[in-house]
Amino acid sequence: MSHVNVTINGRQYRMACEEGQETRLLRLAESLEARIVSLRGKFGEIGDARLTVMAALTVCDELQDAGNRIHGLEEELMALHDVRAVAADRAKATQAAVANALNAAADRIEKTTQVLNRTVGNGVAIG
Template sequence: MAKADIQLRGRAYSIACAPGQEGRIETLSRQLDARVKQIEGAVGDIGEERLLLITALALLDELDTARRSAPGSSASEAKAAEALVKAASRITALAERMESGV
């Protein structure tokens, strides 16, 4: 198992991932960090867990909107949507681990 070193809100994390996916995870983490900062700017300091929860919900809302606006999407679009759902689940799990101190 490979590891990707990422930063979220100034904190460093080492995330296990499939070999060869390190760069992709790092790119996604930068996008996530930017999104978290954007949401934090809008809602203020509400705590790490709630901030990450709101971010995950915002991402899932966007995914749901995209799905609804593209009925009959191609197989590749469905795969991309599924990947976003899995990423959102991983983000939520990461938020829970961060809160529990693991």
């Protein structure tokens, strides 16, 4: 377990984190600090606790919006998977129908060639 010192709203906090997560924790703290500074610029000195709560609420709002977008994208992805499966089934059916039509045409051509060989060719093979 590692420890990192972060500054949020002018106060230092010693935070524990997993090994390798130090940089991420520092960036998160910097992001929260930037939000607090921004809110202070908009609303002035309205109290440290209030600024921190407002910053936390903006983060939660963004997190909830991101979660909703992810949920929507997951639903869209599932629908696309379903459409893809239907399209693949249709493609297989179309491919089978085309193969059957080509085989039937080849059979008709073969039969026609045989008839022509017997009736017109007088024993000379056509095709």
